[in-house]
Amino acid sequence: KQWYQRRVAITAGDHHHATGKPGAIGPMDWALRNVLLLMEHNDNDKHRHKLMLGLNFYGVDFTNRGQAKPIISHEYIQLLKATKPSQLSWHLKASEHSFEYRDEDGMHIVFYPTLKAIQRRIEAATNFRIGLAIWEIGQGLDYFYDLF
Secondary structure (H helix, E strand, C coil), X not given: CCCCCCCEEECCCCCCCCCCCCCCCCCHXXXXXXXXXXXXCCCHHXXXXXXXXXXXXXXXXXXXXXXXXXXXXXHHHHHHHHHCCCCCEEECCCCEEEEEEEECCEEEEEECCCHHHHHHHHHHHHHHCCEEEEECCCCCCHHHHXXX
């Protein structure tokens, strides 16, 4: 008797990370290219329901000195309160927001999920008729779950 369900989560995070150049964590254009590559195979339509697009609920604070630190919800809120950015920048191809600030370590750019970014991924998963996998529950802002 089979008691588990087989699924494949397409991790759409860590595109840019601590050892690389600053940028979007899970750029939408990159994530969708990976989904399309998996769906190219002839047999994949009948297995489509087994695919899940990974959503990152964490962010990264990059410095211009090549350092990066993963951040979760309470750290993101602390950064917003401390730095008071005037606006968030929307990266169209990546479908992610960021903001910049300066401190004793120099310039930083912070990428962290927003409702708009998550909604875009939900819409893409719906259009492709695939599921979603969250990495990781508890790292995001409480209102992220209002979208589901």
